[in-house]
Amino acid sequence: MSVRLRIFLVLLLGNLGGAMLVFVHLRFFDPFALDEVVAPGWGEVVFFVFAFSTLLLAGRSIARRYLATVVRTEGPLPDGPAHAVQRRRALLVPGFLALLSMAAWVLAALVWGFLWPWLKGGFDFLASLRHAFGMALVAGPTVGLFVFLAAERVWRERLPVLFPRGDLAATGARNWSVRTRMMVVFLFASSVPMLVMSVATTARVRRIRGADTDTAALILQNMITVQIVLVVTGLVLAVVLARFLADSVSAPLRELQAAMVRVEQGDLQTHCAVVSNDEIGAVTAGFNHMVDGLRDRERVHDAFGRYVSPEIRDEILSGRTDLAGDQRDVTVLFADLRGFTTWAETSPATEVVEGLNAYFTEMELAIRAHGGLVLQFIGDEIEAVFGAPLSDDRHADHAVAAALEMQRRLEAWNVVRRRAGKRTLDHGIGIHSGSVLAGNIGSAQRMSYALVGDPVNVASRIESLNKQLGSHILVSGTTYALLREPMALQALPAVRVKGRSAEVEVYRLA
Numbered sequence: 118m119s120v121r122l123r124i125f126l127v128l129l130l131g132n133l134g135g136a137m138l139v140f141v142h143l144r145f146f147d148p149f150a151l152d153e154v155v156a157p158g159w160g161e162v163v164f165f166v167f168a169f170s171t172l173l174l175a176g177r178s179i180a181r182r183y184l185a186t187v188v189r190t191e192g193p194l195p196d197g198p199a200h201a202v203q204r205r206r207a208l209l210v211p212g213f214l215a216l217l218s219m220a221a222w223v224l225a226a227l228v229w230g231f232l233w234p235w236l237k238g239g240f241d242f243l244a245s246l247r248h249a250f251g252m253a254l255v256a257g258p259t260v261g262l263f264v265f266l267a268a269e270r271v272w273r274e275r276l277p278v279l280f281p282r283g284d285l286a287a288t289g290a291r292n293w294s295v296r297t298r299m300m301v302v303f304l305f306a307s308s309v310p311m312l313v314m315s316v317a318t319t320a321r322v323r324r325i326r327g328a329d330t331d332t333a334a335l336i337l338q339n340m341i342t343v344q345i346v347l348v349v350t351g352l353v354l355a356v357v358l359a360r361f362l363a364d365s366v367s368a369p370l371r372e373l374q375a376a377m378v379r380v381e382q383g384d385l386q387t388h389c390a391v392v393s394n395d396e397i398g399a400v401t402a403g404f405n406h407m408v409d410g411l412r413d414r415e416r417v418h419d420a421f422g423r424y425v426s427p428e429i430r431d432e433i434l435s436g437r438t439d440l441a442g443d444q445r446d447v448t449v450l451f452a453d454l455r456g457f458t459t460w461a462e463t464s465p466a467t468e469v470v471e472g473l474n475a476y477f478t479e480m481e482l483a484i485r486a487h488g489g490l491v492l493q494f495i496g497d498e499i500e501a502v503f504g505a506p507l508s509d510d511r512h513a514d515h516a517v518a519a520a521l522e523m524q525r526r527l528e529a530w531n532v533v534r535r536r537a538g539k540r541t542l543d544h545g546i547g548i549h550s551g552s553v554l555a556g557n558i559g560s561a562q563r564m565s566y567a568l569v570g571d572p573v574n575v576a577s578r579i580e581s582l583n584k585q586l587g588s589h590i591l592v593s594g595t596t597y598a599l600l601r602e603p604m605a606l607q608a609l610p611a612v613r614v615k616g617r618s619a620e621v622e623v624y625r626l627a
Contacts, residue, residue, distance in 0.1 A: 120275050121184070124214065125177060127267045131218060132173060135260035138350070139251050172221050172228075183213055187279060194279045201288070207279050208290035208394055210272050215265035222257035226250075255313070259354065262305060266298075266361035273368075273392035283391030283402050292394045295366060302362045310351030317343045369397050373404060385412045447504035448516040448550040448596055449568065449576035450489065452480060452523065454497040455543040455584070464540075472534075473497065476542065479530050483522040487515040492567060500577075502568055505555040513550050513599035520546045520590045520626065547580025549593040578614035579623060586625065594622025 187194070187207040194204050206213075230249035276285070293301070321340040325333045369392055376389040387408055391401045454460075454476065461469050477499065481491050484501045488509055492500045503519070504512030523546060531541040551572030558567040572595075579591050586609065597606060604626065611620035 120271060121181075123271045124180070124184075124268055127264060127271060128176060128180070128214065128218065129173065131260045131264045131267065132221070134263065135218075135222060135256035138259060139256045172225060176217055176221050180214060180217060184210060187275075190279060192278065193281050204280075204288045205290040207276070208285060208288055208292065211265050211269035212292065214268045215261040218264045219257045219261035222260060223253050226252035226257075255309070258305065259309070262301070262358060263361075266302075266358060266365060269393075270361060270364060273365075276392050277390035280391065283389075283398075283405055285391055285394040285398055286402065288394070290394060294395045295397060298362060298365070302358050306351070306355040306358055310347055310354075314344060314347050317347070365393075366397065369393065369401060373397075373401055376404065376408075380408055380411070385415055443555060444552055445505045445508070445555045446512070446550070446552050447502050447555065447568070447572070448512040448548060448599075449553070449573050450484070450499075450501040450503070450516050450520060450546060450548050451577045451580040452499040452501075452520075452544050452546045453580055455545060457497040460540065460542070468539075472539070472542070475530070476527075479526045480523050483526050484519050486522060487519040488512075489515065489519050490566075493565070500573075502555070505553075505568070506566065511601060513596045514602050516548050516550075516596070517592060517600065517604060517626065518602075520548060520592075524589055544589070545580050545583030546590045547576050547578070547583065547593075548591070548596050549576035549579055550596040550599055551575070575614065575621065579621065582612060582614070582623065586623075588625045590626035592624045592626055594624065597622070597624050 183206065186203050187210070194200060194207060196204075226249035229252065230245045234245055234248075277283075318340060321336050321343070325336050328336060369390075373389050376387045379387045385408060389401050389404055391398050391405070454473075460472075464472075477494055480499055484491055484499075487503070488507075489501045489503045490505065492502055501516075501519070503509060503516040509515060523544075527542070527544060534541055549572050551570065553568040553570030553572055555568050556566070558569070559565055575593065579593055582591055583589060591609075592606060606624035606626055609623050609625055611622050613620050
């Protein structure tokens with residue numbers, strides 16, 4: 118069933134209920150209900166059907182014109198000042214329908230209270246005023262409140278489609294707060310029946326005075342009937358209105374509670390529909406913003422994990438690591454592909470990028486497996502550190518173990534490339550230990566975790582010696598002295614590296 122049809126049924130049922138309420142009021146509650154009442158004739162019935170249908174169709178036509186732009190929209194309402202009225206109108210639909218219904222009952226009070234008695238030639242101002250009171254001040258507010266709560270319940274299914282981002286507050290439209298609607302429903306359900314009962318009872322008590330015994334007994338019986346009817350009618354109205362009110366509060370809260378459970382279970386794609394512009398709507402919108410923040414934080418968490426190992430990531434995000442910079446004893450590892458320039462010149466760029474990414478992936482897996490951190494990829498070169506930002510008293514052993522695994526992974530990867538008819542690759546690795554300053558370095562807009570110190574340069578120079586010595590992995594004497602696990606290292610003659618006056622001891626690992 119479409120939203121438009123359901124809203125029309127709300128208006129139809131609400132106004133029919135209002136007509137029954139007026140009938141009950143004039144036949145039972147009205148102070149002059151004890152007077153002889155003439156049964157309605159065919160003319161009055163025909164006039165009622167005609168006038169009621171005319172008012173209902175006129176109200177439906179006005180409502181359709183008001184709702185046309187928001188009901189026909191299949192997707193979200195467009196943003197911008199040009200559509201501000203349309204967006205605000207979409208939020209005011211229940212209130213507009215309620216006011217329209219109340220206005221129709223004011224008009225009905227004029228039609229049935231004054232026009233119809235004048236047309237049939239029995240106009241009585243006091244009687245017309247009583248009829249108008251029952252329609253405008255008893256049925257009107259009752260129907261208006263029912264239409265507001267019922268239409269709001271139907272229209273809330275439409276709001277998430279029109280406002281998928283839940284930005285209802287941005288429209289500037291204001292609906293009743295939860296406190297206001299609860300007070301209105303409570304006061305209406307308690308005060309209106311009591312007021313009507315007081316008026317009806319007072320009128321009948323006055324009629325009893327001076328009446329004979331039989332008449333007094335009839336009036337008393339009528340008063341009991343009036344009270345029973347009023348209690349039943351008031352109870353039905355109170356239950357209906359209370360149910361709509363309870364649903365308007367509990368339904369979004371249940372959905373919010375279910376969404377919180379999903380988030381607790383780790384579902385950060387949860388989105389709770391914002392269906393009102395009140396306190397509950399504000400809480401729901403705040404919940405969605407919170408989930409968006411958690412989702413962004415998780416994305417940052419995952420993205421950060423691409424640059425550092427999960428252990429280092431968690432340590433940094435927990436605040437236990439000082440990224441401002443501190444002196445650390447570390448082991449630095451440099452790896453560089455051999456023949457990369459020739460490979461890049463003789464192969465398609467896509468093939469080079471694909472191969473380079475695959476190589477970096479294999480090497481980083483080896484480095485991370487031994488607690489290392491890849492600081493940066495420089496062209497075809499890898500710079501990694503062991504012992505920072507987390508302290509590691511066995512950083513030298515872990516760096517050497519990572520180098521050996523890097524070599525094994527490269528050989529296994531080359532087997533796959535050879536089978537695929539692709540050229541094999543080779544690399545050189547240099548390892549050196551020492552004290553460096555580790556911390557965030559860069560501009561105010563962009564920073565990176567980096568090392569500053571002579572050991573970084575020495576490690577890079579040692580790596581470049583692999584070409585000269587025909588080796589794959591070279592370890593400095595400083596790193597060799599820090600090793601706790603025995604390694605099959607071959608001592609080589611001390612060499613002088615660029616940028617240093619003193620010779621450097623090196624050992625061949627592979």
